[in-house]
Amino acid sequence: MTEERPVLVATEADDLTADMVITELNRRNVPVVRFNPADIGADLTVSARFGTCLAPVAGQVRTPSRSADLARVRAVYWRRPEWPAFPRLNPDDARFAAAQVRYGLGGILYALEGPLWVNHPLRIAAADYKPAQLALAQRLGLRVPPTLVTNDPEEAKEFITAHGQVIYKTLRWTPYERDGVPLTGWADPVTANELDEGVRVTPHLFQARVNKVADLRVLIVGRRAFAVRIESGLLDWRKDYDALSYTVEDPPDRVINALLAYLDQLGLVSGSFDLAVDRAGDHWWLELNPNGQWGWLEGKTGLGMSAAFADLLTRGVVHD
Template sequence: MTEERPVLVATEADDVTADMVITELNRRGVPVVRFNPAEIGDGLTVSARYGIRPAHAAGRMLTPSRAAHLDDARAVYWRRPTWPAFPHLSPDDARFAAAQTRYGLGGVLHALTGPLWVNHPLRNAEADYKPHQLAQAERLGLAVPATLITNDPDEAREFVAAHHAVIHKTLRATSYQRDGVPVVSWAEQVTAEEIDDRVRVVPHLFQERIGKTCDVRVLVVGRQVFAVRIESDLLDWRRDYSALAYSVITLPAALEAALLAFLGTFGLMSGSFDLAVDHADTYWFLELNPNGQWGWLEEHTGLPMAAAFADLLTQGESR
C-alpha cells in the first residue's frame, strides 16, 4: 500500500485510455481523483486560498465521490479534459462563464508546483505547434522531410513542382462539421494544379512524401520508450485501423536519445511520436502528439504502457 497521496486525473467521461491507467493505479492501491472541468458546478467544486495560513488549506477539490487537498496531490495526469460550454446561458454569458472557469479552475491547477504533471497543459500547448516541432527536430539532428508552410499559392505550386510527390496536412487537427457532417482531415497527396487562390486564406502545410516501408509510433513515458512498427498500404494509417499490422521494435540508440531530448526541450514527461521509415532504413520525423492515444497499441502488442504511466504517476519516474 502506498502513502495516501492521490493522483489527479483530468479527462472526459468516456476515455478508455485513462481507464487503463486508473485500473493500474487502483491495483496498486494509489488513490485517484478523476475529474473533468466540464463538470464544474454540482459535479465539481474547487476552492483555493492565497496569502492565508495554514498552507494546507491552499486548495481543495470535491467530486461526487472523491475529495482531495490539491497540495497533497502526487501527480496530475492531464489526459483529455473538456471545458464547459454553458449552453443554457446566453452566448455572451456563456463566454463569460467559460472564461471564468478556464482561468479560475485552470489557474488554480496551473499554480500547483508540488505534483508531477503528465503533461502540464501549458507545456502541451507549446509543443502542439508543428512548425516549432519541425524546427526542434532539425536542431536535434533528426531527419525532417522538406516542408513548406505558406499561404502563398505561387510558392506552394513551386514547392510541389520541385518534388517528386508532396502531401498536404493540417497544422492542427480540429473537430468540426460541414452541413452537419463531421469532417476529418487526412494527409493527402496534392498536385500543383490543385492549388488555387483559396490557399491565401490560411497557412497550409505541404511536405515532401517519403517513400516509406512502414510507419512507427513511439510512445515515451518518463524514460521508458515503446516503439511499434505499423505496416499498411495507406498514406495515412489513421484512415483504417483494421488494415494495420503491428510489431514491437527497438529504435537505434541515437534516435531514442534524440526523442528523449526532444521531449526535454518542451518540458514534457510523455509524448507520442510519428515516424516514417524509408527503403534506406532512415527514420523520418513527422510529428509529435504531446497527448496522443496509445491504448489500442497496448491491446495489440501487450506492451506495458499503462503500467509505465502508473509508475510515472506514482513514483515520479519510470522503471
Template sequence: MTETGPVVVATEADDQTADMVITELNRRNVPVVRFNPADIGADLAVSARFGTCPAPMAGQVRTPSRIAGLAGIRSLYWRRPTWPDFGHLDGPDARFAAAQVRHGLGGVLYALPGCRYVNHPLRNLEAEHKPLQLAVAQRLRLTVPPTLVSNDLDEARAFISAHREVVHKVLRWTPYRQGDTGLTTWTEPVAADELDESVTVVPHLFQARVDKVADLRVVVVGTRVFAVRIDSDLLDWRKDYGALSYSVVDLPGRLEKALTAYLEHFGLSSGSFDLAIDREGESHWLELNPNGQWGWLEDATGLPLTSAFADLLERGGP
C-alpha cells in the same frame, strides 16, 4: 508531497485509455480522483486560497465522491479533458464564462505544488505547434522532410512543383462537423493545380512525401521508450486500423536519445512520436502528439504501457 496523496485524472467521461490506467492504480491501492473540467458547476467544485497560509496555495477540488487537497496531489494525468462551452448562454456571456473557467480552474490546476504533471497542460499546448515541432526536430538532428507552412499561393505552388510528390496536413486537429456529421482530416496528396485563392485565408502545411515502407509510433513514458513498427499500404495509417500489422522494435541509440531530448526540451513527461521509415531504413520525423493515444498498441503488442504510466503517476513528485 506525501506518497499517500491522490493521483488526479482530468479527462472526458468516455476514455478507455484513462480507464486502463485508473484500473491499474486501483489495483495498487493508489487513490484516484477523476473529473472533467466541463463538469464545473455541476459535479465539480474548486476552492483555492493564496496568501493566507505558509504554502503557496491551499484548497481542494471536489467531486460527488472524492475530495483532493490541492497541496497533497501527487500527480495530475491530463488526458482528454473538455471545457464547458456554456451553449445555453448568449455569445458574449458564454465567452466570458468559458474564459473564467479556463483561467480560474485551469490556473489552479496549472499551479499545483510538488505535483508531477503527465503532462503539464501549458507544456502540451506549446508542444502541439507543428512549426515549432519541426524546428526543434531539426535542431536535434532528426531527419525532417522538406516542409512549407504558408498561406502564399505562389509559394505553395512552387513548393509542390519543386518536390512533385507532396502531401497536405492540418496544423492542428480540430473537431469539425457539418450538421450532425463529424468529419476527419487525413494526410492527403496535393497537386499544384488543385490550389486556389482559398489557400491565402489561413496557413497550410505542405510536406514532401516520404517514400516510406512503414511507420513508427514511439511512446516515451518517463525514461522508458516503447517503439512499434506499423506496416500497411496506407499513406495515413489512421484511416483503417484493420489494415495494420504491428511489430515491437528497438530504436537506434541516436534516435532514442534524440526523442527523449525532444521531450526534455518541452518539459514533457510523456509523448507519442510518429516517424516514417524509408526504403533505406532511415527514420523521418513526422510529428509529436504530446497526449497521444496508445491503448490500442498495448492490446496489439502486449507492451506494458499501462504499467509504465501507472508507475510514473504513482511515483509523483515534480
C-alpha cells in the same frame, strides 16, 4: 484512504485509455480523483485559499465520490479534459462563464508546485505547433522531410513541382463539419493544379512525401520508450485501423535519445511520436502528439504502457 497523496486524472467521461491507467493505479492502492472540468457545479467543486496559511495554495477538489487535498497531490494526469461551454446561457454569459472556469479551476491547478504533470497543459499547448516541431526535430539531428508552410499559392506550386510527390497536412486538428457531416483532416496527396487563390486565406503545410515502407509510433513515458512498427500500405494509417499490422520495434539509440531530448526541450514527460521508416531503414520525423492515443497499441502488442504511466504517476517524479 490509506494513502494520503492522490493522483488527479483530468479527462472526459468516456476515456478507455485513462481507465487503463486508473486500473493500474488501483492495483497499487494509489488513490485517484478523476474529474472533468466540464462537470463544474454539483459534480465538481473546487476551493483554494491563497495568502492565509503556510502553504502558497491550500484547498480541495471534490467530486460526488472523491476529494483531493491540493497540497497533497502527487501527480496530475492531464488526459483529455473538456472545458464547459454553457450552451443554456446566452453567448455573452457563456463566454464569461467559460473563461472563469478556465482561469479559475485551471489557474488553481497551475499554481500547484508539488505534483508531477503528465503533461502540463501549458507545455502541451506550446508543443502543439507543427512548424516549431519541425525546427526542433532538425536541431536535434532527426531527419525532417522538406516542408513548406505558406499562404502563397505560387510558392506552393513551385514547391510541389520541385518535389514531385507532396502531401498536405492540417496545421492543427479542429472539429469540422460540412453539410452536417463531420470531417477529419488526413494527410493527403496534393498537386499544383489543385491549388488556387484560396491558399492565401491561411497558411498551409506542404511536405515532400517520404518513400516509406512502414510507420513507427513511439510512446515515451518518463524515460521509458515503447516503439511499435505499423504496416498498412496507407499514406495515412489512421484511415483504416483494420488494415494495420503491428510489430514491437527497437529503434536505434540515437533516435530514442533524440526523442528524449525533444521532450526535455519542451518540458514534457510523455509524448507520442510518429516517424516514417524508408526502404533504407532510416527514420523520418513526422510529428509529436503531446497527448496522443496509445491504449489500442497495448492491446495489440502486450506492451506495458499503462503500467509505465501508473509507475510514473505513483512516483511523482521522472527517474532516469
